[in-house]
Amino acid sequence: MDRYLVFGHPVRHSKSPFIHTLFARQTQQELEYGLAEPAVDEFAQALRTFFDQGGKGCNVTVPFKEQAFALVDRLSPRAKRAGAVNTIKLTNDGVLLGDNTDGAGLVADLKSHGVTLADSRILLLGAGGAARGALAPLLAELPSELVIANRTHTKAQQLAAEFHDLGPVTAQTYEQLAGPFDLVINSTSASLQGELPPLAPALIHTDIAIYDMMYGASDTAFISWAKQHGARQTMDGLGMLVEQAAEAFTVWRGIRPGTKQVLRELKRNLGVI
Ligand code: NDP
Numbered sequence: 725m726d727r728y729l730v731f732g733h734p735v736r737h738s739k740s741p742f743i744h745t746l747f748a749r750q751t752q753q754e755l756e757y758g759l760a761e762p763a764v765d766e767f768a769q770a771l772r773t774f775f776d777q778g779g780k781g782c783n784v785t786v787p788f789k790e791q792a793f794a795l796v797d798r799l800s801p802r803a804k805r806a807g808a809v810n811t812i813k814l815t816n817d818g819v820l821l822g823d824n825t826d827g828a829g830l831v832a833d834l835k836s837h838g839v840t841l842a843d844s845r846i847l848l849l850g851a852g853g854a855a856r857g858a859l860a861p862l863l864a865e866l867p868s869e870l871v872i873a874n875r876t877h878t879k880a881q882q883l884a885a886e887f888h889d890l891g892p893v894t895a896q897t898y899e900q901l902a903g904p905f906d907l908v909i910n911s912t913s914a915s916l917q918g919e920l921p922p923l924a925p926a927l928i929h930t931d932i933a934i935y936d937m938m939y940g941a942s943d944t945a946f947i948s949w950a951k952q953h954g955a956r957q958t959m960d961g962l963g964m965l966v967e968q969a970a971e972a973f974t975v976w977r978g979i980r981p982g983t984k985q986v987l988r989e990l991k992r993n994l995g996v997i
Contacts, residue, residue, distance in 0.1 A: 727778060728976065729758040731767060731792075732785035739990060740783055743969045746989060747981035755780075755977075767791050771812075775820065781813045781976040783969075789824075789853060796822030806857040811972040823975055826854060827861035829968025830909070830937070836967070836983070837959050839907060839933050841865035847905040848872045849921045850912035851879035851895075854937055858911060859883065863891035871905075873898050875912070875921070903927045908950075910936040915944040928953035937961040941994050962996075963987055 730740040736759065744757040760782075762770035767788045774782065784792040789808035793799070796812055800823040803809050809822035834841060846867045848855055851874035862870060870893045874880035880895035887893050898921070905927060912921045915938040928934075934950040939962040943951070947958045966987045974980045991997045 726753075726755040726780045727758070727774075728755055728781050728783075729760050729774065729779070730783040730785060731760045731762065731771065731788050733761050733764055733787060735759050735761045735785065738785065739965065739993075740785075740969060742993060743966055743986055743990060744973060746986045747970065747973045750986070751973075751977070751979050751981050753977050753979065768795055771795060775814055779814065781811070781972075783972055784810050784812065792822060796820045798822065800824070802827065802860060805860045806853075808853050808857060810857075810968065811975055813976050823972070824857050825968040825971035825975070826857040826964070827859070828971045829964045829966075830858050830935075831861045831865060832967040832971070832983075833959070833961075833963035834907075834933075834935065836963060837933075837957070839935075839957075839959075841867055841907070843868045844906035845904070846870045847901065847908045847927075849908065849910045849923065850874055851876070851883050852911065852913065854911040856883060858909065859887045859893065860890055862909075863887060863893060866891070868892065869894070871896050871901065873901055873921075873923075898922045898924075901927060904929060905932060907933045907935065910934075910938070910944075910946045913938070915946050918945045920945055920949055925953045928955050930954050930956050932957070934958045935961075937964060939965065941996055962990065962994075966990060 741757045748755050792809035797820045803822045803824040806824040811823040813821045872880040872895045884893050884895040934955045936944045936946045938944045939960040966983045970983050
């Protein structure tokens, strides 16, 4: 049977096996999908061993995405832009192809929530790996403006300069931000510690859409905060997780699974519904 897995550290709580098993059932594909948690300095060897032993493809998550970028034989254009790889496929001619489906997953999820990206004013919080992966797919939707704000301002400036050729992207400090924005995407890892990015509450209004890439069984700190300040449309990153997985599954199997039912089952599994 064709074998796939996700590499991460820690990865024990990953929902990827659950999601891909449902995709396989739905599309009647014969495959198995597992977990691998190599020590941080043993990822390269573990990756090689997996493919030497017949593995067909894998996902890569924190903290291995940049290492994977350096280890594959060939990069897709979107992985090259993202500077990170979250999906690897062994092609028929034996080449390890590195791809990045995170940004496409984010845009697909935003669209499935009915969020309009064209001509909208978007604020992206954070300038780490997730922000980098999101920039090209977001700019491809032709927003009127995309502002990046990050705690370490120089990193936001660097990203804005790097993606400037793709659209109207600028960097501002949190203090400089002036509304109204149509959409705020939190790609910081602040919610992981229950912390908030230092965003002025005045930037939140009833018609704004709020997206936190993080997810959990209950509202993230950022979503709770935005709701308190009047945001009516809030979304967490669970849909992005399922959509990036669907994109990876399509890369591997050449068949696109439906995501709605899988997202519902995942929510049930997490106790969200
Ligand atoms: P990185 O470590 O690469 O970047 C973290 C970013 O968060 C940096 O810009 C950092 O700022 C900022 N940050 C951290 N703590 C704070 C704080 N207290 N206040 C303000 N800013 C802060 O992480 P990633 O980009 O890889 O991931 C970010 C988040 O996105 C994670 O929560 C991750 O789980 C989520 N994610 C979700 C996915 C999904 O499918 N739903 C997919 C990928 C990521 P600074 O530069 O100053 O350090």
